[in-house]
Amino acid sequence: MKDTSIVRIEGLTKRFGAVAAVNGVDLVIERGELFALLGGSGCGKTTLLRLLAGFEMPDAGRVVIDGQDMTGVPPHRRPVNMMFQSYALFPHMDVTENVGYGLRREGLPKAEIAARVAEALEQVRLSDYAARRPAQLSGGQRQRVALARALVKRPKLLLLDEPLAALDRKLREGTRFELVRLQEELGLTFVMVTHDQEEAMSMASRLAVMDLGRVVQVGTPHEVYERPCSRFVADFIGIANILPLGGGRRWLALRPEKIALCGARPDTAHAVAGRIVDAAYEGDRSLYRVAVDDGSVLSVSIANVARTAEPFRRGQSVWLGWAADAGHELEE
Amino acid sequence: MLSLERGPPGPHHEHERTWRSALRFVIALPFVWLIVFFLLPFALVLGIAFGTNAPDSAPPVELGLSLKNFALLFTDDLYVAAWLSSLRIAGTATVAALLLGYPMAYAIARASSRRRPLLLMLVILPFWTSFLIRVYAWMGLLAENGILNQFLRWTGLASDPGTILGTEWAVQLGIVYAYLPFMVLPLYASLEKLDTSLLEAAADLGAKPFAAFLTVTLPLSLPGIVAGCLLVFIPAVGEFVIPDLLGGTDTLMIGKVLWDEFFTNSDWPLASAVAICLLVLLVGPIVLFQRQQAKSLERQ
Numbered sequence: 137m138k139d140t141s142i143v144r145i146e147g148l149t150k151r152f153g154a155v156a157a158v159n160g161v162d163l164v165i166e167r168g169e170l171f172a173l174l175g176g177s178g179c180g181k182t183t184l185l186r187l188l189a190g191f192e193m194p195d196a197g198r199v200v201i202d203g204q205d206m207t208g209v210p211p212h213r214r215p216v217n218m219m220f221q222s223y224a225l226f227p228h229m230d231v232t233e234n235v236g237y238g239l240r241r242e243g244l245p246k247a248e249i250a251a252r253v254a255e256a257l258e259q260v261r262l263s264d265y266a267a268r269r270p271a272q273l274s275g276g277q278r279q280r281v282a283l284a285r286a287l288v289k290r291p292k293l294l295l296l297d298e299p300l301a302a303l304d305r306k307l308r309e310g311t312r313f314e315l316v317r318l319q320e321e322l323g324l325t326f327v328m329v330t331h332d333q334e335e336a337m338s339m340a341s342r343l344a345v346m347d348l349g350r351v352v353q354v355g356t357p358h359e360v361y362e363r364p365c366s367r368f369v370a371d372f373i374g375i376a377n378i379l380p381l382g383g384g385r386r387w388l389a390l391r392p393e394k395i396a397l398c399g400a401r402p403d404t405a406h407a408v409a410g411r412i413v414d415a416a417y418e419g420d421r422s423l424y425r426v427a428v429d430d431g432s433v434l435s436v437s438i439a440n441v442a443r444t445a446e447p448f449r450r451g452q453s454v455w456l457g458w459a460a461d462a463g464h465e466l467e468e
Numbered sequence: 469m470l471s472l473e474r475g476p477p478g479p480h481h482e483h484e485r486t487w488r489s490a491l492r493f494v495i496a497l498p499f500v501w502l503i504v505f506f507l508l509p510f511a512l513v514l515g516i517a518f519g520t521n522a523p524d525s526a527p528p529v530e531l532g533l534s535l536k537n538f539a540l541l542f543t544d545d546l547y548v549a550a551w552l553s554s555l556r557i558a559g560t561a562t563v564a565a566l567l568l569g570y571p572m573a574y575a576i577a578r579a580s581s582r583r584r585p586l587l588l589m590l591v592i593l594p595f596w597t598s599f600l601i602r603v604y605a606w607m608g609l610l611a612e613n614g615i616l617n618q619f620l621r622w623t624g625l626a627s628d629p630g631t632i633l634g635t636e637w638a639v640q641l642g643i644v645y646a647y648l649p650f651m652v653l654p655l656y657a658s659l660e661k662l663d664t665s666l667l668e669a670a671a672d673l674g675a676k677p678f679a680a681f682l683t684v685t686l687p688l689s690l691p692g693i694v695a696g697c698l699l700v701f702i703p704a705v706g707e708f709v710i711p712d713l714l715g716g717t718d719t720l721m722i723g724k725v726l727w728d729e730f731f732t733n734s735d736w737p738l739a740s741a742v743a744i745c746l747l748v749l750l751v752g753p754i755v756l757f758q759r760q761q762a763k764s765l766e767r768q
Contacts (some may be wrong), residue, residue: 189668191671191672209669211668212671212675212676212677213674216672217672218668218669220669222663224663224669225669226666226669226670228688236674237670238673240673241676241679242674285673286672324578379488
């Protein structure tokens with residue numbers, strides 16, 4: 137059987153003092169996928185990325201990249217490149233020199249360096265800015281220089297540390313598609329660290345949710361969203377109503393958009409009556425918080441499909457209904 | 469809104485006026501200081517430099533518009549040699565201070581933030597003792613029967629060590645010792661600012677540690693290198709105390725020549741001409757230093 141993985145992480149542990157930032161992580165990343173490490177601050181995702189790049193050395197376990205054990209291999213000898221969160225562009229070099237830096241270290245002939253730099257700048261649509269210094273570029277342009285500088289090395293693995301965090305909202309949306317397009321066109325493997333679940337969901341082919349130095353769930357965005365393995369994951373990814381199920385430590389994770397909101401008792405497997413305590417109209421959809429008769433409060437999200445329909449108001453008595461398979465059962 | 473700008477004088481305006489004149493006074497003070505203690509003496513020295521020596525009068529100067537003193541400086545071999553040797557000694561000492569100071573500054577900048585204040589304090593510590601006393605201390609170290617030679621004889625490393633005191637080596641050593649903090653501090657300032665993620669980026673892109681140093685650390689610390697070198701070179705060229713105490717009769721430095729002309733030969737006009745030339749010679753590096761400082765300020 138052919139090994140399709142590009143990265144194998146086995147029992148990887150990294151401690152800072154008494155704290156294990158990464159604690160016994162096992163993970164396999166497939167060739168050509170866009171893999172996201174998702175988690176809150178301090179969950180160990182950045183440390184894991186730095187262990188892949190070689191900036192940190194593990195206390196236990198190992199990283200295998202493309203069949204090669206990376207234990208003891210310094211960053212400058214790894215077939216891996218990283219796009220830093222701060223971009224880390226060299227302020228004393230112009231765009232061309234920045235992008236060509238890695239190729240000059242390889243000692244390639246000048247003509248080849250020039251050709252590959254031009255190609256990389258073309259890929260990120262920065263050819264007109266080749267002679268500028270980083271200080272003369274906007275945030276989005278700097279991000280693309282950082283990307284080109286890493287891509288030009290043709291790494292087996294491109295690591296992206298919060299690639300969109302420093303961009304403003306509008307730019308972030310466009311750049312998201314841009315990164316996915318580049319990843320697919322070049323057929324590279326991207327490993328991306330992010331704290332933004334929406335970013336991870338929309339870009340990644342698979343993602344790992346991390347908490348306290350451990351990987352708690354790995355799967356496609358769809359799997360992780362619809363079948364979270366724990367209350368933590370259900371709560372971290374999107375919004376979830378967590379309803380206790382009768383007897384034992386079992387819960388039902390019910391997404392707000394899986395619940396129907398009606399004026400009269402709906403004809404669904406489950407139906408409860410309640411009263412709207414909060415209503416947020418967001419244009420495309422509305423988010424309601426409904427207090428049901430047993431005292432709990434459920435979040436319900438409704439797409440505003442019909443233009444003329446009046447949205448529900450606060451204080452209104454309503455019915456909530458959901459299908460038998462709408463929720464996902466969790467066991468602690 | 470207009471009435472706010474030029475309304476009737478009131479207590480508020482009185483207050484503002486006092487405040488402004490106080491501000492003007494504070495700004496004027498350093499200028500007055502500079503005029504009284506720098507510009508006036510400078511004019512005096514400039515005047516004397518164009519005069520002629522008159523040993524019998526007091527002060528021993530006859531004012532005039534003679535260029536004789538300046539002509540002598542550029543024609544007499546002694547002065548030209550003193551100029552050149554000053555530049556050479558200051559230049560070598562500056563390079564030595566850079567080679568010694570750079571690793572020091574680098575180590576301090578990379579030390580843990582807990583230990584850094586202590587290390588910086590150690591660099592500044594010598595300033596707590598008078599400069600003159602510290603140079604005297606070197607005489608005790610380097611003399612024929614000084615501590616260094618006693619140590620060498622005691623350990624048997626050399627039974628008949630030569631004497632460093634009174635040679636150009638001693639002068640170089642003294643300059644490097646005395647001015648090293650002025651090299652270390654600006655270097656430290658520029659190395660400490662260096663973003664370590666730039667070095668990680670260099671390593672990530674395939675740079676070995678030494679290549680990363682040459683292509684990233686060194687060029688980004690260039691402002692510190694220039695500042696440190698000028699801060700050592702400029703005062704070292706005109707240094708008098710160190711060559712006088714540690715150097716020998718054959719160690720020629722322009723500061724010492726100036727002293728001899730003034731105090732030994734009582735030739736005030738010639739000494740003044742030397743001082744003027746020294747100043748003119750150093751204006752170049754000083755302007756360079758200030759422009760570079762302004763540029764690095766601008767970049768921030």
